[in-house]
Amino acid sequence: MAESWRRSQWRNGLFALPFLVTFAAFLVFPLIWGFWLSLHKVDLFGPGRFVGFDNYVKVLRDPQFRQALLNTLIFVATTVPTLVALGLFLALALNHLTRATAFLRGLFFASSVLSVTIVTLIWRIVFIPNDGLIALVFDHLGWAQIGFLSTKGWSLFSVGVATVWWCIGLPMMLFLAALQQIPVDHYEAAALDNANRWRVLTRITLPAIRRTVLLVAIIQVVMQFQLFGQAQLMTNGGPAGSSRPLVMYIYEVGFIRWEVGRAAAASEILFLIILCAAMIQYVVATRNQEGV
Template sequence: MAEAALSSARPAAGIAARQTVQNINAPLWRNTLFVAPYLCFFVTLLVVPLFWGIWLSLHKADAFGIGRFVGIDNYARLFRDKIFIQAVGNTFYFVLLTVPTLAIIGLLLALALNRKTKVAAALRAVYFSSSVLSVTIVTLIWRIVFIGNFGLLATIYGWFGLPAPAFLSNPNLAMIGIAVATVWWCIGLPMMLFLSALQQVPAEIYEAAALDNASRWRTLWYITLPSIRRTFVLVLIIQVVLQFQLFGQAKLMTLGGPNNVSKPIVLYIYEAAFTKWDLGLGAAASEILFILILIAAMAQYFISRRKGEEG
């Protein structure tokens, strides 16, 4: 009898054990409590404002409230506005000036400072230090550099008896001056991302290349760059998203001038919504900016991914 009881108890114990394992592996809805704070902030600060901006862009709205529904009239007004079209062109020009420069210079700095020495560590800290400054401090520094007659650049040119370029007042140089200040300000993040990627490349690969007498150029081209390809794509996407949102530098250095040649889309949105109090027009411009950023980032991602698969 005892043996029969034991034999009947063993299958029951096995079934209970399997049920316990299944219960452990089953998803528990109470685990959502751990991500609930993030989801709350994500929905409140990103999702709700996105749809509210779309709704606002379809209405005639000002500081006193939302008026009548106007459909796509705000978008039609934007594309009839020559200043907005110019602001879109200025933003693309700025992105073309800064994003490739940040990626290339960041990679070169990372390659140069990827050393386990105290000097390299100190230089990494120096190059990254500019990234922690506020936009107000950065623009103040570069206004002192670029200001005519008695700025730092004018002083250096004066030593050689040459006139300094008027970066802040020349229509052909205003956006270039803003780009120079932005590259100096933002170079720390690309450099650190590339450094992190370089330190993940196995040292055995470089040792094998050295045994094969591979030159530094061949090692860079065939080992280093393919190994950090994903990081390069990440840097490009991050910088495209960030530089499309140019605002503080243009606002504080040139006020969008001269003749609106350095006015980006975000500055146009600010002036439309908070200077002219045309909130519907500002919301429409912000939605177009969102679409442009999304298209540019996704295009960069898919092009880079296709090149990586072909390679």
């Protein structure tokens, strides 16, 4: 009996084998290999030399790294709440079965299927000076033009606007799916009690979808920490590095300066930051849910 049970377990394990192989090949092995590279002074033309944590020290002391880290933290701190709040607002507004809402759902989600190249091209046309859409609007209103892509303080803002427009579709659809799982009986009972919209939102809707809110927030934190394409194609990290994110810094160190070890060290630091941010967010949200 025990032998047949073991055979059954091994056969069941075969179904998970393709996933385990893929997971090990594309996630576990690159993570271990990247950590090994981060401990060596290595480029693409030699075997490398073991230097311990010297690469980490150099990266942390690099002013460009600290600036890129600050840019990324500001970007995540502004875009993630915006995506969560705006996605929830759109889901609440479009949670009706009509032709108009179906069209608007498709319209808002359509941007998510575009490539980063197309997205940045569209928003460069919007933000470009003199002939851009915003420049024409400013001229019509008699306002002074702003170099959104070439001015400190505005370049990262411009990248954030393009990113929110590009990524808003996924949060909206996740919230819509969660809203449609809420039993109608809850809203009918609230209507009988003459509950206003704010009370229905805070006492019924938000508690029912709090796990989806947490999921969307974690997904967006992980995604936005990996900002690269929009910044590279819209501003190239400028002016003076004011819109350079961490991933772009890693790319420049590894593939322009050919300092692969330092790039790997920066990559491991980014991995730890993303992991810690997601875990902190999860723990805090879980404790809040338990306290409700």
